[in-house]
Amino acid sequence: MxxxxxxxxxxxxxxxxxxxxxxDIKDGEFLAIIGESGSGKSTFLNILxxxxxxxxxxxxxxxxxxxxxxKKEAAQFRNQKLGYIFQNFYLEPEYTxxxxxxxxxxxxxxxxxxxxxxxxNTLKKVQMKHKINQLAKNLSxxxxxxxxxxRALVNEPEVILADEPCGNLDSQNTQNILQILKQxxxxxxxxxxxxxxxSDAAIADRCITFKDGKIMNEKTV
Amino acid sequence: xxxxFNLLILAAYEFKLNKKLFAVNVVICGMLFGVMLxxxxxxxxxxxxxxxxxxxxxxGEIQISNIDYKDIEYITKLPLEIEIVAYEMDWxxxxxxxxxxxxxxxxxxxxxTSLNFVYYFSDDTVEISMINENLISGEKWSKExxxxxxxxxxxxxESLAQSMGLNVGDLVRxxxxxxxxxxxxxxxxxxxxxxxxxxxxxxxxxxxxxxxQGKSIMIRARCNTSPYTFLTTIHSLKKDYFIVDSWGxxxxxxxxxxxxxxxxxxxxxxxxxxxxxxxxxxxxNLRQKFWAINKALGLTDDNRRFICSFISFFVILxxxxxxxxxxxxxxxxxxxxxxxxxxxxxxxxNLTIGQSIMILVCSLLFGxxxxxxxxxxxxxxxxx
Ligand SMILES: Nc1ncnc2c1ncn2[C@@H]1O[C@H](COP(=O)(O)OP(=O)(O)OP(=O)(O)O)[C@@H](O)[C@H]1O
Ligand SMILES: [Mg+2]
Numbered sequence: 001m002x003x004x005x006x007x008x009x010x011x012x013x014x015x016x017x018x019x020x021x022x023x024d025i026k027d028g029e030f031l032a033i034i035g036e037s038g039s040g041k042s043t044f045l046n047i048l049x050x051x052x053x054x055x056x057x058x059x060x061x062x063x064x065x066x067x068x069x070x071k072k073e074a075a076q077f078r079n080q081k082l083g084y085i086f087q088n089f090y091l092e093p094e095y096t097x098x099x100x101x102x103x104x105x106x107x108x109x110x111x112x113x114x115x116x117x118x119x120x121n122t123l124k125k126v127q128m129k130h131k132i133n134q135l136a137k138n139l140s141x142x143x144x145x146x147x148x149x150x151r152a153l154v155n156e157p158e159v160i161l162a163d164e165p166c167g168n169l170d171s172q173n174t175q176n177i178l179q180i181l182k183q184x185x186x187x188x189x190x191x192x193x194x195x196x197x198x199s200d201a202a203i204a205d206r207c208i209t210f211k212d213g214k215i216m217n218e219k220t221v
Numbered sequence: 222x223x224x225x226f227n228l229l230i231l232a233a234y235e236f237k238l239n240k241k242l243f244a245v246n247v248v249i250c251g252m253l254f255g256v257m258l259x260x261x262x263x264x265x266x267x268x269x270x271x272x273x274x275x276x277x278x279x280x281g282e283i284q285i286s287n288i289d290y291k292d293i294e295y296i297t298k299l300p301l302e303i304e305i306v307a308y309e310m311d312w313x314x315x316x317x318x319x320x321x322x323x324x325x326x327x328x329x330x331x332x333x334t335s336l337n338f339v340y341y342f343s344d345d346t347v348e349i350s351m352i353n354e355n356l357i358s359g360e361k362w363s364k365e366x367x368x369x370x371x372x373x374x375x376x377x378x379e380s381l382a383q384s385m386g387l388n389v390g391d392l393v394r395x396x397x398x399x400x401x402x403x404x405x406x407x408x409x410x411x412x413x414x415x416x417x418x419x420x421x422x423x424x425x426x427x428x429x430x431x432x433x434q435g436k437s438i439m440i441r442a443r444c445n446t447s448p449y450t451f452l453t454t455i456h457s458l459k460k461d462y463f464i465v466d467s468w469g470x471x472x473x474x475x476x477x478x479x480x481x482x483x484x485x486x487x488x489x490x491x492x493x494x495x496x497x498x499x500x501x502x503x504x505x506n507l508r509q510k511f512w513a514i515n516k517a518l519g520l521t522d523d524n525r526r527f528i529c530s531f532i533s534f535f536v537i538l539x540x541x542x543x544x545x546x547x548x549x550x551x552x553x554x555x556x557x558x559x560x561x562x563x564x565x566x567x568x569x570x571n572l573t574i575g576q577s578i579m580i581l582v583c584s585l586l587f588g589x590x591x592x593x594x595x596x597x598x599x600x601x602x603x604x605x
Contacts, residue, residue: 049517051517071521071522072521072523075516075519075520075521075524076519077519078517078518078519079518079519079520080519084517084518090510090514090517092511092514094238095234095238099234103231103515103518103520104518104519105227106227106228106230106231107224107227107515107518107519107520107524108224108519109223109224109227110223110227111223151518
């Protein structure tokens with residue numbers, strides 16, 4: 001599904017955030033990425049999610065080369081194929097849950113009716129339908145993360161990129177979120193999750209470890 | 222299409238969320254628009270009123286003793302319709318004086334006094350011969366002995382020209398026993414008293430007379446051209462030897478004031494629009510993160526610019542509405558004031574609907590162009 005060849009990303013002169021990453025991520029796979037702080041996990045995910053650019057290397061997504069996409073196509077690609085879950089949620093605090101989840105659909109150009117159905121279904125999946133009209137700023141951390149997942153999911157993307165989705169959550173909420181991700185994986189979504197904790201990574205099919213911008217070892221769980 | 226509509230929904234969300242910011246923007250710009258529209262009303266309507274006043278009115282005079290051929294030529298080239306009128310002119314005296322002059326002329330033809338000669342030509346001693354050769358650019362005549370001599374321009378009355386078979390550009394030589402004088406026919410006129418073409422001859426003639434009587438000749442200007450022409454004409458007249466009277470000066474000052482008001486209105490429009498743009502800047506700075514997140518969700522820069530343009534459209538529309546209301550009040554005040562000041566009876570300073578719409582369209586276009594400018598883009602990205 002996603003093939004990466006020798007990705008290099010450098011900040012400044014000395015700081016090689018990614019130093020030749022090659023990885024093949026299969027369709028429907030649940031991949032966990034662990035590693036020390038500063039090892040380049042987020043950078044890798046950002047590059048996969050087209051939020052950041054790479055210095056060299058190539059990424060193929062279903063045969064599409066990232067480098068071949070224009071800005072507009074890239075935006076559309078992000079919107080339709082990728083769902084991004086951020087560590088610190090990045091929800092719009094003054095918007096209701098509904099509106100927060102609605103934004104990717106607005107961008108994609110769905111009609112009001114379609115949007116309503118899709119949002120309600122997605123919120124049901126993450127058990128947040130009862131808070132649909134609440135402002136995002138009034139939600140708890142776990143709830144915020146679930147809304148964030150709903151926003152990443154609502155467009156039916158093929159791949160979900162999650163950067164430490166449980167980083168700010170207690171163990172109860174962490175379990176909850178992990179279960180949701182696992183469920184999504186079972187439904188056929190490809191999931192790439194960055195995490196600090198080895199125990200969180202255990203839920204994944206496969207786990208790779210980053211160190212200083214390189215992949216250290218690989219193990220199948 | 223559906224996507225654009227969806228972007229408008231997002232714009233509406235943002236407008237609602239930041240309503241306080243935009244309300245301040247609307248109030249400020251509404252007031253600016255109000256003053257601007259009132260000033261534009263002044264600048265657009267007053268010239269029309271003044272133009273009516275200008276029509277058929279005199280705005281200055283000239284001392285006849287100063288005038289010569291060049292002046293007349295100059296006057297005829299002015300873009301105003303100008304008549305030279307001699308009030309209290311005693312035409313019988315004028316005739317008498319002409320007769321005396323004619324005697325003088327017959328005695329001694331010289332260039333200056335002979336200018337009216339042909340008009341009152343009756344003496345057998347003068348011969349007229351036509352010479353249609355060696356005319357060099359209408360102004361110079363080379364005699365047989367190769368001497369270059371300036372040729373006098375001549376205006377000639379229509380029936381006389383017909384009887385002599387003269388056309389414009391023809392060369393005519395008047396000769397008597399003493400000397401020859403050459404003329405070229407510069408113009409043919411029909412009406413002695415009112416034709417400017419005749420002025421040269423006539424002004425020369427009754428100039429002397431009027432000066433003897435201690436009177437002056439009025440210039441009557443019809444400003445059926447634009448106020449701008451009026452302004453430039455008065456300006457050039459002032460530079461020269463004309464004495465523009467106080468009425469002319471008042472009108473002139475008034476026009477300058479109105480022009481100034483018009484320029485101020487234009488500047489105010491620019492200021493108003495730049496305030497809108499500044500507010501959009503403030504808004505974008507406040508909402509950097511929001512737009513950065515949306516970028517990660519697949520919103521393009523163009524989409525964001527579209528949304529910001531739409532918000533600015535909305536702000537401009539709302540403030541324009543407030544501005545129109547405000548300008549109605551201001552215009553009413555101005556109208557009352559100016560009516561009493563200048564005796565304009567049915568003065569209305571409100572802009573017409575067409576003018577208002579034109580200003581609005583300009584504003585919207587301006588907002589669109591400025592906001593489409595890439596400089597307004599935010600440049601923060603979020604990283605997971
Ligand atoms: N915008 C940037 N400018 C300069 N250096 C950067 C930038 N972003 C990341 N880095 C550097 O790149 C390296 C990798 O960063 P990255 O955020 O990918 O680490 P990480 O593995 O996600 O760490 P953490 O677990 O703490 O989130 C770090 O050394 C970081 O300092
Ligand atoms: Mg990180």
